[in-house]
Amino acid sequence: MSDQKRVLCSSCDIYCQVLAEVSYNGAARIKATDNAPFRANICMKGVHAPEGFLHPDRIRFPLRRVGERGSGQWERVTWDHGLDDIAARLSAVIAQYGPEGFAVSASPWNLQSDNGVGRRFMNLLGNPNWMSGVALCAGNTGAINRMVYGWFPYPDYTKTKCIVLFGHNPRKHSWTPVYNSIRAAQQRGAKLIVLDPRRSENASLRISGFRCGSVLMRRCAWVGLKLSLTKVFTIKTSLRGGRQGLKSFALA
Numbered sequence: 001m002s003d004q005k006r007v008l009c010s011s012c013d014i015y016c017q018v019l020a021e022v023s024y025n026g027a028a029r030i031k032a033t034d035n036a037p038f039r040a041n042i043c044m045k046g047v048h049a050p051e052g053f054l055h056p057d058r059i060r061f062p063l064r065r066v067g068e069r070g071s072g073q074w075e076r077v078t079w080d081h082g083l084d085d086i087a088a089r090l091s092a093v094i095a096q097y098g099p100e101g102f103a104v105s106a107s108p109w110n111l112q113s114d115n116g117v118g119r120r121f122m123n124l125l126g127n128p129n130w131m132s133g134v135a136l137c138a139g140n141t142g143a144i145n146r147m148v149y150g151w152f153p154y155p156d157y158t159k160t161k162c163i164v165l166f167g168h169n170p171r172k173h174s175w176t177p178v179y180n181s182i183r184a185a186q187q188r189g190a191k192l193i194v195l196d197p198r199r200s201e202n203a204s205l206r207i208s209g210f211r212c213g214s215v216l217m218r219r220c221a222w223v224g225l226k227l228s229l230t231k232v233f234t235i236k237t238s239l240r241g242g243r244q245g246l247k248s249f250a251l252a
């Protein structure tokens with residue numbers, strides 16, 4: 001016997017619609033949704049998510065270190081005990097150094113660890129020292145988009161005639177819906193331009209491209225690069241002996 005539910009996968013920040021089948025013995029299975037437009041939007045991370053959630057080494061309760069640091073000795077404590085202990089330690093730091101006396105690093109967008117509660121907690125304390133993995137990727141994108149457009153626009157893959165992937169390589173098993181949207185756009189004739197310091201699966205799936213020569217450059221690799229909207233470029237940078245190299249590759 002099993003129970004099937006429509007859920008969102010939170011193993012990455014795309015939130016694909018998927019089906020979760022949970023057996024009464026606790027076993028879970030993630031399957032593609034039967035909702036036609038989204039059926040192909042599932043990747044191996046989503047399929048194998050239950051293995052991560054149910055892994056015996058996953059920390060599911062508050063643990064307190066009881067041995068020497070690094071000795072790996074822990075005891076399980078109640079949530080009340082854990083929270084009181086942390087509150088007392090943070091209060092001592094704040095009393096001695098002020099509310100900015102500590103920093104928090106998290107990655108709640110991807111890991112769903114606190115859905116913004118941690119940031120709000122720091123905000124209420126008057127502590128700006130909150131950082132996340134997202135601050136190094138989508139955070140910068142969000143800030144620039146807001147300054148340029150006033151909001152965070154999402155590409156309209158269903159209508160665009162040209163897609164530029166700048167250091168971005170959505171793959172079949174990573175950012176699957178974006179990968180599928182790009183493939184669908186290409187099928188109806190949209191051009192694809194790829195700029196990437198690595199060999200890119202998307203570059204190999206471009207419609208057209210060409211090879212141009214390689215030039216060694218220091219530091220800034222992108223300055224002076226001209227794009228032709230009918231061509232595809234792949235930029236390869238390499239670091240050797242302190243020098244940064246840039247190569248443009250022919251793709252067709």
Ligand code: SF4
Pocket residue numbers: 009010011012013014015016041042043044045046047173174175176177
């Ligand atoms: S792309 Fe994969 S990991 Fe991300 S939400 Fe979809 S199924 Fe989950």
